[in-house]
Amino acid sequence: MTETPSSPASEEPRRNFMTKALAVVVGSIVGLVPIIAGAITAIDPLLRRRNSIQGTDDDGFLKVTPASSLDASGAPRLFPVIADLQDAWNKFPQTEIGSVYVWKNDDGTVKAFTARCPHLGCTVNYKPNQQRFACPCHDSSFNLDGSRNNDIPPRGMDPLEAEIRGGDVWIKFEKFRAGVHDRIPV
């Protein structure tokens, strides 16, 4: 028994079906493109670092204060660190992100420490009469070089890179994990 070739009339419905199926597939793909693009746009901020600091230079330094506002006698002075913050979707202009003690060395360079106590994060005070830093929360105490005076804090105060540029003090501001011996940026 010989096979009879299918007639053009019987192939027509199959061709129509294939054409429609192809159109559905292509249409679906084209329709998904804007949806996927929209989803990527929506979650992109989440993929970026939260609360990033804006306005730093390429090396991460921020302008903190005019050098003229440093204490003339060379004593540490407390300054707020102000910067624009950016989280996943919002900007927070001119936000205080921390505070630092800054003072001049004899050679004209500057020294800076974060004012955050490495014990549990309170702000330390400078005691000019004793030339040391003291934390009001649990009595941590630190020397002018940042070393600790007692065993309450797990490490000394956290030093920050600082320099004078064009009459201003620039600081590479960082925060470090409190309560641990190692200096771990957070």
Ligand code: FES
């Ligand atoms: S937070 Fe400073 S001593 Fe505890």
